[in-house]
Amino acid sequence: xxxxxxxxxxxxxxxxxxxxxxxxxxxxxxxxxxxxxxxxxxxxxxxxxxxxxxxxxxxxxxxxxxxxxxxxxxxxxxxxxxxxxxxxxxxxxxxxxxxxxxxxxxxxxxxxxxxxxxxxxxxxxxxxxxxxxxxxxxxxxxxxxxxxxxxxxxxxxxxxxxxxxxxxxxxxxxxxxxxxxxxxxxxxxxxxxxxxxxxxxxxxxxxxxxxxxxxxxxxxxxxxxxxxxxxxxxxxxxxxxxxxxxxxxxxxxxxxxxxxxxxxxxxxxxxxxxxxxxxxxxxxxxxxxxxxxxxxxxxxxxxxxxxxxxxxx
Amino acid sequence: xxxxxxxxxxxxxxxxxxxxxxxxxxxxxxxxxxxxxxxxxxxxxxxxxxxxxxxxxxxxxxxxxxxxxxxxxxxxxxxxxxxxxxxxxxxxxxxxxxxxxxxxxxxxxxxxxxxxxxxxxxxxxxxxxxxxxxxxxxxxxxxxxxxxxxxxxxxxxxxxxxxxxxxxxxxxxxxxxxxxxxxxxxxxxxxxxxxxxxxxxxxxxxxxxxxxxxxxxxxxxxxxxxxxxxxxxxxxxxxxxxxxxxxxxxxxxxxxxxxxxxxxxxxxxxxxxxxxxxxxxxxxxxxxxxxxxxxxxxxxxxxxxxxxxxxxxxxxxxxxxxxxxxxxxxxxxxxxxxxxxxxxxxxxxxxxxxxxxxxxxxxxxxxxxxxxxxxxxxxxxxxxxxxxxxxxxxxxxxxxxxxxxxxxxxxxxxxxxxxxxxxxxxxxxxxxxxxxxxxxxxxxxxxxxxxxxxxxxxxxxxxxxxxxxxxxxxxxxxxxxxxxxxxxxxxxxxxxxxxxxxxxxxxxxxxxxxxxxxxxx
Ligand code: HEM
Numbered sequence: 001x002x003x004x005x006x007x008x009x010x011x012x013x014x015x016x017x018x019x020x021x022x023x024x025x026x027x028x029x030x031x032x033x034x035x036x037x038x039x040x041x042x043x044x045x046x047x048x049x050x051x052x053x054x055x056x057x058x059x060x061x062x063x064x065x066x067x068x069x070x071x072x073x074x075x076x077x078x079x080x081x082x083x084x085x086x087x088x089x090x091x092x093x094x095x096x097x098x099x100x101x102x103x104x105x106x107x108x109x110x111x112x113x114x115x116x117x118x119x120x121x122x123x124x125x126x127x128x129x130x131x132x133x134x135x136x137x138x139x140x141x142x143x144x145x146x147x148x149x150x151x152x153x154x155x156x157x158x159x160x161x162x163x164x165x166x167x168x169x170x171x172x173x174x175x176x177x178x179x180x181x182x183x184x185x186x187x188x189x190x191x192x193x194x195x196x197x198x199x200x201x202x203x204x205x206x207x208x209x210x211x212x213x214x215x216x217x218x219x220x221x222x223x224x225x226x227x228x229x230x231x232x233x234x235x236x237x238x239x240x241x242x243x244x245x246x247x248x249x250x251x252x253x254x255x256x257x258x259x260x261x262x263x264x265x266x267x268x269x270x271x272x273x274x275x276x277x278x279x280x281x282x283x284x285x286x287x288x289x290x291x292x293x294x295x296x297x298x299x300x301x302x303x304x305x306x307x308x309x310x311x312x313x
Numbered sequence: 314x315x316x317x318x319x320x321x322x323x324x325x326x327x328x329x330x331x332x333x334x335x336x337x338x339x340x341x342x343x344x345x346x347x348x349x350x351x352x353x354x355x356x357x358x359x360x361x362x363x364x365x366x367x368x369x370x371x372x373x374x375x376x377x378x379x380x381x382x383x384x385x386x387x388x389x390x391x392x393x394x395x396x397x398x399x400x401x402x403x404x405x406x407x408x409x410x411x412x413x414x415x416x417x418x419x420x421x422x423x424x425x426x427x428x429x430x431x432x433x434x435x436x437x438x439x440x441x442x443x444x445x446x447x448x449x450x451x452x453x454x455x456x457x458x459x460x461x462x463x464x465x466x467x468x469x470x471x472x473x474x475x476x477x478x479x480x481x482x483x484x485x486x487x488x489x490x491x492x493x494x495x496x497x498x499x500x501x502x503x504x505x506x507x508x509x510x511x512x513x514x515x516x517x518x519x520x521x522x523x524x525x526x527x528x529x530x531x532x533x534x535x536x537x538x539x540x541x542x543x544x545x546x547x548x549x550x551x552x553x554x555x556x557x558x559x560x561x562x563x564x565x566x567x568x569x570x571x572x573x574x575x576x577x578x579x580x581x582x583x584x585x586x587x588x589x590x591x592x593x594x595x596x597x598x599x600x601x602x603x604x605x606x607x608x609x610x611x612x613x614x615x616x617x618x619x620x621x622x623x624x625x626x627x628x629x630x631x632x633x634x635x636x637x638x639x640x641x642x643x644x645x646x647x648x649x650x651x652x653x654x655x656x657x658x659x660x661x662x663x664x665x666x667x668x669x670x671x672x673x674x675x676x677x678x679x680x681x682x683x684x685x686x687x688x689x690x691x692x693x694x695x696x697x698x699x700x701x702x703x704x705x706x707x708x709x710x711x712x713x714x715x716x717x718x719x720x721x722x723x724x725x726x727x728x729x730x731x732x733x734x735x736x737x738x739x740x741x742x743x744x745x746x747x748x749x750x751x752x753x754x755x756x757x758x759x760x761x762x763x764x765x766x767x768x769x770x771x772x773x774x775x776x777x778x779x780x781x782x783x784x785x786x787x788x789x790x791x792x793x794x795x796x797x798x799x800x801x802x803x804x805x806x807x808x809x810x811x812x813x814x815x816x817x818x819x820x821x822x823x824x825x826x827x828x829x830x831x832x833x834x
Contacts, residue, residue, distance in 0.1 A: 268346050
């Protein structure tokens with residue numbers, strides 16, 4: 001197979017994966033939508049178990065909702081597989097690691113995020129963040145297409161195995177930060193609902209996902225996993241590489257500044273969780289701010305601020 | 314908020330109150346967030362330490378705003394008083410919280426596990442079961458199930474035996490290591506900055522030379538404790554600069570592929586010549602100093618004769634690239650020209666192409682396929698005599714007049730090998746095209762200190778995030794022929810999975826008792 005064919009395959013695969021992920025998002029939204037009027041699972045079971053006169057219509061939306069969720073998960077898995085093909089063939093087409101520019105970073109990071117989600121669905125049953133992950137992933141893939149560049153060799157500045165280590169670390173921690181941010185959003189929504197919604201009005205999918213305390217725990221674990229990796233990628237591997245490439249390990253380049261800001265905000269998150277009055281809502285908001293600074297570093301700084309990390313162009 | 318209110322107390326109490334506030338976790342949290350916010354402007358405005366030229370341009374573009382921003386320290390954020398204030402406060406707060414915590418920790422490491430609380434049901438996770446085994450057997454099984462915990466066994470009245478166990482001391486140790494390492498990193502960085510230096514210099518190939526001494530640098534900055542006498546006395550001669558670009562017609566045409574600077578150097582005067590071959594990411598190290606290839610570009614060689622026929626200039630002139638196609642800008646100063654000094658300002662195009670209907674050429678590719686220089690000419694006084702040092706990239710036109718041809722400026726276009734006449738009667742020849750390399754030469758002593766610091770910090774962080782500090786209590790008492798066993802667990806850091814952990818522990822415990830089959834009560 002020629003390199004051009006591989007590059008073609010990669011392009012088709014990434015485009016298909018984007019479409020499939022968008023469909024997965026629709027399915028997940030349907031999963032929430034169908035369950036709009038449903039009481040929480042617990043109560044429904046009580047009702048069905050207690051009397052033979054269980055409302056006959058109630059199983060219908062449940063089935064439909066569950067089915068939509070199942071389709072969402074299957075489509076997400078399929079999308080991950082197709083996207084993996086896209087990322088791998090891109091690497092072969094360019095004969096190097098497939099994260100040498102912004103387009104490739106977007107694809108590889110989305111793949112990592114979707115895989116992280118699928119793994120955590122198995123471990124902690126976090127299907128409930130599905131809509132956010134698939135929605136965000138679709139947006140990232142779509143946005144990556146706008147900064148598309150044909151497969152080609154690396155600019156000299158990126159010729160280093162630190163590219164592999166440093167960027168892989170950023171991709172892994174970034175995908176975990178996304179899952180953490182998604183969980184934090186749902187934590188905020190759910191904990192607010194738990195405070196304000198009376199028992200008898202608790203209908204909809206929100207009441208079929210775990211309690212806010214459980215969501216909070218997932219968010220914390222994901223962040224506790226991601227933070228050390230981010231520390232390694234941004235504050236160890238990055239400076240080592242910068243020392244080789246530019247003769248200084250830290251130079252307050254915009255990209256470095258924002259990596260540092262992200263690190264400090266997440267350190268703030270970990271502190272907030274151990275500080276009375278800050279745990280819960282404030283901590284979750286900090287996690288979202290942290291994720292926003294992370295995203296800004298890859299979108300805003302690449303496109304609008306510039307600096308030495310100019311791999312976007 | 315009430316406990317934070319400033320109490321009406323004397324100075325000592327106030328000091329103590331202030332210290333407690335400063336070293337509290339809440340303050341650390343606020344300072345962390347403040348540091349994040351304070352770092353933002355430095356990424357939005359150009360910084361002197363990063364790109365001094367960009368700062369000058371900002372002053373030109375925003376003559377009103379720039380001086381005001383400058384007063385606020387916006388062009389040197391990371392050395393500004395307010396940024397320093399935040400991180401110094403953070404440092405003090407950090408040290409102030411690490412020290413007492415270390416003492417508490419040292420005591421805790423030697424302390425015995427705390428005795429069992431009276432009422433297990435009050436604890437977040439507890440359970441009770443009965444067994445045929447004797448309390449002694451239960452205690453032995455408990456020790457086994459508790460594994461590496463620190464365990465105390467206490468006999469109480471009425472045949473009651475209590476087991477207290479604690480483990481997870483490493484968590485706090487990891488936490489302390491992490492926080493201490495932040496201090497180590499900051500100190501290491503500070504020392505490296507105080508004793509380090511950094512400079513850049515442009516050297517042309519085909520024999521351009523550089524000897525490591527202050528006057529040879531184009532830009533130089535050093536830490537306050539660095540003395541220029543300490544510059545290691547190496548020298549280098551640049552033979553060849555190689556720049557390869559993605560060729561025409563291929564994907565990403567014009568994208569850089571390879572930059573390389575090769576030549577010879579001597580580490581000390583009198584040493585034998587050694588070859589060097591510097592590429593991006595692969596600097597040359599001479600002792601503690603490293604030499605990096607930061608950039609490269611074209612350096613046309615010009616030979617200029619003045620009106621009297623004397624050769625007054627014959628040298629390579631670096632033209633600085635201004636865009637990805639290496640459209641470059643340069644200046645030639647000819648102080649020796651008679652009767653008047655001459656100055657040239659112009660551009661260089663490596664692959665000049667002229668679009669239909671357009672007068673000016675542009676560069677289509679960064680490789681030198683069709684090199685072209687365009688120059689405007691000034692005559693008068695270059696302003697070199699007043700003793701102020703002048704940048705070689707700026708032409709001071711205040712005392713010079715541009716040569717005109719009627720209304721139009723005189724423009725000289727040259728390709729390699731071509732000669733043009735100058736308005737004053739002299740000539741200018743573009744003899745050949747060379748390339749230049751821009752080197753950064755720098756030394757930051759003790760780089761290993763922040764590196765080891767941050768690595769230790771990362772390990773400490775991972776320990777503190779994974780280790781669970783766990784207390785377990787077991788109480789046994791005989792009731793008739795059976796032994797009643799109460800078990801409770803408590804985490805120093807609250808977790809929601811405690812009940813599941815308790816179940817795990819009970820399973821191991823009963824395994825050790827040989828009571829696998831007995832169901833939980
Ligand atoms: C006065 C200053 C500080 C105090 C009082 C303080 C206090 C603490 C405490 C008590 C913990 C443990 C929380 C727990 O047990 O869950 C902690 C954890 C942590 N601290 Fe600090 N800290 C300070 C400064 C800093 C600074 C400057 C940073 C970094 C920028 C930092 C980063 C961290 C991180 C990442 C953790 C996470 C470990 C964990 O979650 O257990 N701290 N800090």
